[in-house]
Amino acid sequence: xxxxxxxxxxxxxxxxxxxxxxxxxxxxxxxxxxxxxxxxxxxxxxxxxxxxxxxxxxxxxxxxxxxxxxxxxxxxxxxxxxxxxxxxxxxxxxxxxxxxxxxxxxxxxxxxxxxx
Amino acid sequence: xxxxxxxxxxxxxxxxxxxxxxxxxxxxxxxxxxxxxxxxxxxxxxxxxxxxxxxxxxxxxxxxxxxxxxxxxxxxxxxxxxxxxxxxxxxxxxxxxxxxxxxxxxx
Numbered sequence: 196x197x198x199x200x201x202x203x204x205x206x207x208x209x210x211x212x213x214x215x216x217x218x219x220x221x222x223x224x225x226x227x228x229x230x231x232x233x234x235x236x237x238x239x240x241x242x243x244x245x246x247x248x249x250x251x252x253x254x255x256x257x258x259x260x261x262x263x264x265x266x267x268x269x270x271x272x273x274x275x276x277x278x279x280x281x282x283x284x285x286x287x288x289x290x291x292x293x294x295x296x297x298x299x300x301x302x303x304x305x306x307x308x309x310x311x
Numbered sequence: 312x313x314x315x316x317x318x319x320x321x322x323x324x325x326x327x328x329x330x331x332x333x334x335x336x337x338x339x340x341x342x343x344x345x346x347x348x349x350x351x352x353x354x355x356x357x358x359x360x361x362x363x364x365x366x367x368x369x370x371x372x373x374x375x376x377x378x379x380x381x382x383x384x385x386x387x388x389x390x391x392x393x394x395x396x397x398x399x400x401x402x403x404x405x406x407x408x409x410x411x412x413x414x415x416x417x418x
Contacts, residue, residue, distance in 0.1 A: 230407075239398065239409055239410075239411050239412050240347075240349075240355060240398055240400070240409045240412075241409065242400075242406060242407040242408065242409070245407075254405055254406075256406050257312075257406070290354055290355075294402075296343070296345075296360050296361065296402055297345035297357055297360040297366075297400065297402060298345070298347070298355070298357060298400070299357055299366070300357075301354040301355055301356070301357075302354065303353075303354055304354055
């Protein structure tokens with residue numbers, strides 16, 4: 196069964212912004228540290244960003260630091276990834292995932308395409 | 312950054328045979344190592360964490376071993392549904408990093 200639902204992906208121009216979301220119909224996301232990962236077409240997995248359950252602690256890959264912001268609204272049971280100054284190399288399927296130690300549960304992903 | 316290296320890149324195996332996948336870390340990650348399975352057009356699925364603990368619902372034919380810098384995922388008797396790409400990942404420190412993957416294909 197689908198536990199995590201990503202949304203908000205789409206086609207944007209280089210330099211533009213996009214916000215993607217991760218919600219769950221069945222999980223209380225505030226109980227979990229949440230992460231965003233991505234997979235470029237035909238490539239491997241890359242961790243992008245993480246946030247603690249309270250939202251007090253955030254982490255970023257060097258490739259997105261200063262451009263992407265992870266946040267959460269526990270009242271809406273939703274986690275966000277604000278992506279600014281998008282580049283062609285940000286084109287990927289973006290997954291949200293819970294993390295206790297490893298990435299335990301994954302969504303089905305949302306595609307972000309950055310056109311140059 | 313800890314670099315994870317998987318080998319081989321592709322493994323050709325007949326159904327019912329054993330498959331052995333390797334993962335090496337550029338520095339010790341203790342036992343903070345996970346394995347994932349990914350099938351085409353699907354999200355990854357956690358198989359193993361803590362180097363050797365199977366995740367919920369994962370069949371016993373999947374086993375993980377190793378610690379420090381050398382790790383192995385073994386599939387004891389390959390089933391048709393096991394042909395996929397497998398990734399290792401360390402969660403010893405930030406940034407969390409993945410290996411490049413091993414594709415297990417039908418021989």
